[in-house]
Every structure is written in C-alpha cells, then in structure tokens.
Amino acid sequence: MTRLYPRLLPSEVDKAFALLAGLSPHAIELLGLQESGYVFAAAGGDRVSPDELAALRSELTACAREFGYPDTNRIDDLIAFDRTLARWLHRQLDIVPGEASSKAVWGYLGLVVAPHVAAWRFPSREPGYTRERFDGSDLTRNTFSRLWWRAAVLVDEDQPDPYRLVDLLGEEAIDQLMARRRSLAASPGLARAIVREASRRENDLDRSLLRDALQRLLRLSAFMDFEVMDDFELSRTVGEEFDASHQALRGA
Amino acid sequence: MRALPYRTPAFESVLASPWVVDGVPLGERLDQGWDYQTQLAARRRLTIDVARVRREAGLTMADEMVVSSRYRATGSLIRHRGNMESLAAGSPAIADVETEVRIDGADLAGALELETTVTLGSVTPRQQTFVARRPGSILWRRSDLFAVEGGGGLLPVARTSFAGSALPKGAWFISAGTGEWDAPAMGHLLVLLNEDNPGVLAALERTLAGEFTSAVWQALALDIVHTVLSLAADDPDFATTDGETDDEISKAALATRFIRTWYAHPGEEAADALGRLRYDAQNEPARLRAVLQERLHFLGRDLG
Incomplete structure (x- = not known):
C-alpha cells in the first residue's frame, strides 16, 4: 500500500515561509518540526506517522551532511547531492504519481519537514530565499519534488542501474528537459531517449544545441505520436533532430 | 485547427464510441469513487473507414496504420499507452477496432485525459509531397477529458x-x-x-x-x-x-x-x-x- 503524506494547507504557506526569513540553514534546523495545518488525502494509502516524518527529516539532513551541509555548498557537491537524493526520494518515499502531483505534499516537505535542507541547497540571495524552492507552487522548482519527478520520468527498471540516466546530464540540461514536463517530459520513453542522445553528444552539447533540439522535438510533437514508437524509433527520431540542430547551429 | 504538413482524413472517417468501464460510462464510473489502489480497464470501439482514411490521407494500400490510446492525468502529466492495433495491408475497408487503456489509480490527480490516435505505422518509401511519411505521424485523433478531483470547479x-x-x-x-x-x-x-x-x-x-x-x-x-x-x-x-x-x-x-x-x-x-x-x-x-x-x-x- 502506498504512503500518504501530509498536505500543507494553503493558509499555512505564508506563515511557514515567513519563519525562514533571515535565518541560516542551521538556524532553520534548530527551529525543529513546526506545528502546522495539514490534511491527508481521504483514502488510498497508509498515512505516514509523526515518527516517520521525524525519521525522514533525519535522513534528509544526513544526506545533506554528506555533501557539505550546513557550512559549505560547492557546486559539485550540490550536483552530487541532487543525484543521490533523486534516487533516494524515488525509492524510499513510496509515494505514487497521483500523490506526488499534490503541490501541498511537497510544500509540507519543503516548508515543514526539511526547510533547512532546502535553504542549504538553494541559499538565500537578496532579497531572501526563493519561495518556489520551499513551497509546492512549481513542482519543477521545489527542492524535493523536482528530484522525485526527475527520477520518476527517467527511471528504467529494465536496466542494471535503473537511475543511471538521472546522472548523465548536468543540472542545467536536465532542467531544460524537465521544464517541459507537460510536453516532452510527459513521455518517459521520449525523455529517456533525449537524455541518452544528449549525453552521447556530451562533447559538443551546449545550451543552444539542447534548446534547439528540444524546440524541434516540441514542434514535431504537434503531429507525431511518440507513444507508438519503440525505443529504436524514438532514438532514431531524437538523433535526427539533434543532427538537424547541430547542422543549423554550425551553419549559423 | 492545427495545420499539419501532410493531408489527413476527415474527422468523421473514424467513429468512436464513448469510453466505458465494464459497460459503465467512464465518467459515471469515476463519479462512483476511486483511490490510488483503483485499477480501471477503459475501452472504446472505433469504426474506421479504412479505405477513406487511406484515400484522403494519400496513403497506399501497403502503408500500415496503427490505432492506439493513452491516458494522462493533468496532475501527474505522465502519459501511459494502452494496446496498439495494426491496420496493415489486407485490412477490411471498414474496420471495427477495440482500444483499451488500463488506468492505474496511482497516477490519477486533477482531470483524466484519454486520447485515441490513428497514426502511420510502417511505410513504403515515397516521393509525394504533402503525404505523411514518418512513422508515428498522427492521421486522426480524439481527446476526452474527465474530472476525477474537485479541481475542475471554481474552488478546489x-x-x-x-x-x-x-x-x-x-x-x-x-x-x-x-x-x-x-x-x-x-x-x-x-x-x-x-x-x-x-x-x-x-x-x-x-x-x-x-x-x-x-x-x-x-x-x-x-x-x-x-x-x-x-x-x-x-x-x-x-x-x-x-x-x-x-x-x-x-x-x-x-x-x-x-x-x-x-x-x-x-x-x-x-x-x-x-x-x-x-x-x-x-x-x-x-x-x-x-x-x-x-x-x-x-x-x-x-x-x-
């Protein structure tokens, strides 16, 4: 049976985020688990207990510590943290896509369970912390949901390492793909083919090549049904569009 | 209306029945309740005027067509495909096809969109312009939306x-x-x-x-x-x-x-x-x- 997580009430988001203002990640951790208004989905799974939420908070903190929390946040460490946590969240949360679609679930995780981890991963910059990294308003931006969904889209259980694709691309490249969650990233087979092709071109992959190839694929999706293609056809189609982008940009 | 780079048949060349689950209309079945454990097999029948589709799309008798459906919840967004049925050379002029998607309650959130397509399958090499040539090209499609959560109204x-x-x-x-x-x-x-x-x-x-x-x-x-x-x-x-x-x-x-x-x-x-x-x-x-x-x-x- 899947697990159900607390859903932070919309009226609690402002209050929870305001608590973080001006505090360092460690100071936020010292606040402890704050009392907040939440509900669970009515049915369909087992509710996580307060003890389990406390354990989850400890696990997330321990994971962050491995990569420099709370004192250092070098970019290489943050990328490694993201990759490690993406696998961990997808394997350990035991949350189904329907539940993981709830913005309020991720808002609870980011603002109540582990705001200190989010604050370390996305440090405060003038004028303060970026709200979307904590609340669930954008699932591609929340510190935790972005990683869960990245793993959920790219996981391939037929491979010896199901999460290998999560590690293949840099942060910016993977963000470009996942930002198109409604279109290209909505087809896991296509998303995996894009990551494989992009990583194959690692040496000449830059932001403009990937962006151009994604735009071409997006245009194609208006009249092509990627769902009926097998992996071979998907790889060929994606490869052709990357080739076209490469040619176009080289000639530009 | 979206302009495509190839000809497509008239929408009425394919007749689609409503989606049903065990004989009950899908919308009605969803109204009865669902949760993350729910499993639904939704089916619809299509009556396809194969000869007309081929003629109006400019396809040859040797070109294969593929009928398939998929679902997507507007919350989780991930698409899941159902069965695929091939309409190859030798298919009857009027084909009756049943398409099915197995909907996993674990994916549901927001609204549920079901889409059925008739696409180009394997093709013979051709020179004609304005005729679909890439496998996967959509010749016909129909999309239906069903509310599964109270997200469709003014207030959730x-x-x-x-x-x-x-x-x-x-x-x-x-x-x-x-x-x-x-x-x-x-x-x-x-x-x-x-x-x-x-x-x-x-x-x-x-x-x-x-x-x-x-x-x-x-x-x-x-x-x-x-x-x-x-x-x-x-x-x-x-x-x-x-x-x-x-x-x-x-x-x-x-x-x-x-x-x-x-x-x-x-x-x-x-x-x-x-x-x-x-x-x-x-x-x-x-x-x-x-x-x-x-x-x-x-x-x-x-x-x-």
Missing part, C-alpha cells in the same frame, strides 16, 4: 478526514491565505470537507433526504462566499479586477466575481460594491451576513 474541494490533523474538527475548513491576490485561486484556496462529521458524510454519500443534503451545501456555499468577501473587505491591498482573461483565475478575480454575483446591486460597478462591502464588514457584519443569505437564497430553495 477536497473530502478528507480531519482526525489527526491540526484542524478544528468542524464540518469543513475553508483554507484561504491572506494577501497574494494575483496568485491563482486554485493554488491558494481550498475547501476541505470533514468526512468524520456525520452530517457532511451523509451529504457526501447522499444517505439522507435530499432536503438535508441541500441544506448542508447551502450552508457551505454561504460560508465560502462570506469568507472570501470578508478577506477582500478586510485587506486594504485588495482591488477589484477588470474583466477576465483565459488565464488561470486569480484570487482577486474570484473575489471580484463573488462581489459582482452576490453583493453588487444590478448595474453597480464592482469597485463601488467593494466600498459598500467594506463599510458593512466593518460596521454592520450581521447585515452583511443577512444580505448574503438573501442573495444566496439560503434555506429558501430545494427544501420542500
């Missing part, structure tokens, strides 16, 4: 148990953050119905007389309107909005709509009505509630 409504939560154990809770009037209403307002409350549960399950159920929902409607108008009246940063766009409705636009519908006099500008609303909320709150009772016909309809 969720049925839940308040036990173990920090909420007051009332019949319902209207969660509405202050400020942020430009934010989408759907993300900032939430009506929670407490299924632990016998009256709410009876209304939800329709186990009591219709008059009782109607009274419960009328009380809820009054509370929602009163809550939203009170928030607007109390916040000096709130201003009524002009018109509405196709974009997601904002909290301000929702409150403005409520003011126009439930508080403004006929012909009165929303901004003027807001001025009166603020006066009533501050000086005559009992009158405000009574006005809303009148405008909403509270306990004045469907009660025998």
